[in-house]
Amino acid sequence: MQYIDNIIFLILLVAGFGLFAKSLQKIYRNIRLGHEINRNDRKSERWTTMARVAMGQSKMVKRPVAGILHLFVYVGFIIINIELIEIVVDGLFGTHRFLASVFGHGFYNFFTATLEILALLVVIGVVVFFIRRNFYGVKRLTMKELFGWPKQDANWILIIEFALMMAFFKMNGADWVLQQRGLLPEHGSFPISSTFLAPVLGGFSDGFLFFTEKAAWWFHFVGILFFMNYLYYSKHLHIILAFPSTWFANLDKKGKFNNLESVTKEIKLMMDPNADPYAAPAEGEADAAPSKFGAEDIFDLNQVQLLNAYSCTECGRCTSVCPANITGKKLSPRLILMKTRDRLEEVGKNIDKNGKFVDDGKKLLNDYITKEELWACTTCNACTDACPVLLDPLSIIFEMRRFLVMEQSAAPQELNLMMTNVENNAAPWQYNQADRLNWAND
Known part of the structure; x- marks a missing residue:
């Protein structure tokens, strides 16, 4: 029975990481429902971009207050969970503060003191974010599209992070008091918990302190496993997916038109006086032609676009700078990504239920994203420039517009008139080609 704690710990550890791996597998499968796109060029630039944007948070600090607070939470939470290594070893082998024997007394004191300071910064960050999100009234955080689960999700994450940091302090505080009483070996320096929690805990019995230290330790461990598996259901999946999203980001100039190779070949064929328009396509060319122009559903988008949908932080920076949204139109770039993710999740559940996708009579176009928005x-x-993790909602809008124009001839009247003029007059304006130089007569 003396190893019961270690056995329970091992079961929880395997179950927690097993469920997390299963969730990641589902996400990977869903992303692969899109068609492949080659984003393996310019690798050194991609590694630099990922390091600067995802790891270095370079775009977050463009709004200094929110950026610095986010940096506190991000760096603090990631580094603090280095302690997970120590927790795993202690839990499996019944040791106490295993890293002390690895780092040595001096460096371990520095390490634990650093963790405490970072934990305090995380607490400050999440408290400010909670107040800002719920009481300060930042417009992009109080828009109608965030009502319901998106707002609850953001708040739950902040509450979970706060609770984990409090357990961390409580564990260290009880540990420090027991060390001062000579009941535990003196390992670590705890400037925050020894200052603020130890005076409160000092009045309790040894037995209560041992219980408190162990309970906080278990809470911290189980909380990390819960948080890790909660990510699948949360916008905070970007903690992981921001890295591949920035690596696979579009490095071309913003606004560069994405020509379809099949259309380009067709136009070249039409302009070649020696080409036979009735000739059969060369071997392989027929297969290379797309079965559909543009995107009607998530299957028509590429894998990076679907990865973007999962990576969206729902911060709303894209929507806050969108001129269409600012002027009261229905479009919200953030909502484009959220709706794409919702449709992707619906398709994933369909596959889980049936073993393969069974047509459900729905499409991303019209059922989720309306023509008015597009x-x-x-x-x-502006949206792609503002995104802190280089997501590209515009590319999804563009592909769905392409479908409307090239597959359904459903462009707005103004656009149809312009295209008719280009076809008939070789110019967007409605006048005869013979009159094109009349502007120079005077």
Whole structure:
């Protein structure tokens, strides 16, 4: 019976990481429902971009207050969970503060003191974010599209992070008091918990302190496993997916038109006086032609676009700078990504239930994203420029517009008139080609 704690710990550890791996597998499968796109060029630039944007948070600090607080939470939470290594070893082998024997007394004191300071910064960050999100009234955080689960999710994450940090302090505080009483070996320096919690805990019995230290330790461990598996259901999946999203980001100039190779070949064929328009396509060319122009559903998008949908932080920086949204139009770039993710999750559940996708009579276009939203976009690229993790909602809008125009001939009247003029007059304006130089007569 003396190893019962170690056995329970091992079961929880395997179950927690097993469920997490299963969730990641589902996400990977869903992303692969999109068609492949080659984003393996310019690798050194991609590694640099990922290091600067995902790890270095370079775009977050463009709004200094929110950026610095987010940096506190991000760096603090990641580094603090280095302690998970120590927790795993202690839990499996019944040791106490295993890293003390690895680091040595001096460096371990520095390490634990650093963790405590970072934990305090995390607490400050999450408290400010909670107040800012719920009471300060930042417009992009109080929009209608965030009502319901998105707002609850953001709050739950902040509450979980706060609770984990409090357990961390409580564990260290009880540990420190027991060390001062000579009941535990003196390992670590705890400037925050020894200052603020130890005076409160000092009045309790040894037995209570041992219970408190162990209970906080278990809470911290189980809380980390819960948080890790909660990510699948949360916008905070970006903690993981921000890294591949920035690596696979579009490095071309913003606004560069994405020509379809099949259309380009067709136009070249039409312009070649020696080409036979009735000739059979060369071997392989027929297969290379797309079965559909543009995107009607998530299957028509590429894998990076679906990865973007999962990586969206729902921060709303894209929507806050969108000129269409600012002027009261229905378009919200953030909502485009959220709706794409919702449809992707619905398709994933369909596959889980049936073993394969069974047509459910729904599409991303019209059932999730309306034509009104798509045509409200000015293609100014403000949303892609503002995104802190280089997501590209405009590319999804663009592909769905392409479907409307090339598959359904459903462009707005103004656009149809312009395209007719280009076809008939070789110019967007409605006048005869013979009159094109009349502007120079005076």
